[in-house]
Amino acid sequence: MKAAMVRGIEDLIYGEFPTPKAGKGELLLQVKACAVCGTDVKVYHYGHRLIKFPRITGHELSGEVKEIGEGVSGFSSDDRVQVAAAIPCGECYYCRLGIQAMCDNLKAIGYHYDGGFAEYILIPERVLANDCVNKIPSGLAYEEAALAEPIACCINGQEISGVGLGDSVLVIGAGPMGCIHAQLARVKGASPVIISDVDDERLKMAEFTGADRFVNPTKEKLSEVIKKENGGRLADHVIVAAGSGPAQTQALEMAAKRGSVNFFGGLPKTQPTVNLDTNLIHYGELKVVGTHGSAPRHNKIALKILTSGAINGKDYITSVFPLAEIKEALTAAESCRGLKVIVKP
Ligand SMILES: [Zn+2]
Ligand SMILES: [Zn+2]
DSSP: OEEEEEEETTEEEEEEOOOOOOOTTOEEEEEEEEEOOHHHHHHHHHOOTTOOSSBOOOOEEEEEEEEEOTTOOSOOTTOEEEEOSEEOOSSSHHHHHTOGGGOTTOEEBTTTBOOSSBSEEEEOHHHHHTTOEEEOOTTOOHHHHTTHHHHHHHHHHHHHHTOOTTOOEEEEOOSHHHHHHHHHHHHTTOOSEEEEOSOHHHHHHGGGGOOSEEEOTTTSOHHHHHHHHTTTOOEEEEEEOSOOHHHHHHHHHHEEEEEEEEEOSOOOTTOOOOOOOHHHHHHHTOEEEEOOOOOHHHHHHHHHHHHHTSSOGGGTEEEEEEGGGHHHHHHHHHTTSSSEEEEEO
């Protein structure tokens, strides 16, 4: 099969590799679409603590069942499926609590297992055993279904923040994750929903989300805009959908009393320390949380939301590349000029 393999830092080759075979308890999928995630770009440049090279990366994927291993039930050949990226163990303390994203023995597609930047992907037994393979509802294209994984992460984040009916939400960062958060907040009945970004072009691109207000904080005073839109109060929930220390500092200043701040985007590992005014947390009784990944059930909810049209996957797909042009696809994702980049083997 053709595949793109990362052999080491900034050493990515596209070529011919042996096609895996589905053994006992496994599935073989023909990959139909794999979206490029910010972490795919990071892994290419800097590696990742969980990845031993060589590795085929790509974890936001959908495909068609081609081989069914012995003992696998519930799937037939040609089934259209989406795969959750984070694979819990199903046995540890957190898994038993139902918080699979925090599994002590978490494994991930494209990290511990070969991923979706290939013509075929082997789905290991553990992925099936933990309900991480979902059938794609008819009417939803493979490219759209590949977006279920990033949407699942946002669903997890908003559950943690506690976004609910009538809440005011500020999303910092107008990239694909920020846009998903804005639309998801709307699905949850939040109002007003405000997106802020320092890049006017990105703000313009986010207009399709239907957020109530788009703010460039270098041009307008963000806190004033929020108060104006929200009856004189700051935001009940602030979601930092950007890997930025200054955005985290600013987020605390934008939260209403008893509000929440979610550090949704991680910071670069070389610069994880930020100066925060913790008195804002103290006096405002703020809830400061983080989000990392998603549980299998969040992927199922994401597929439902995509199917309902409340989030239209097509709005997010700004470019599609053939697998042979994987490097161009990574560059396009890195440029931050579009939203999601899809690779089609
Ligand atoms: Zn991702
Ligand atoms: Zn576990």
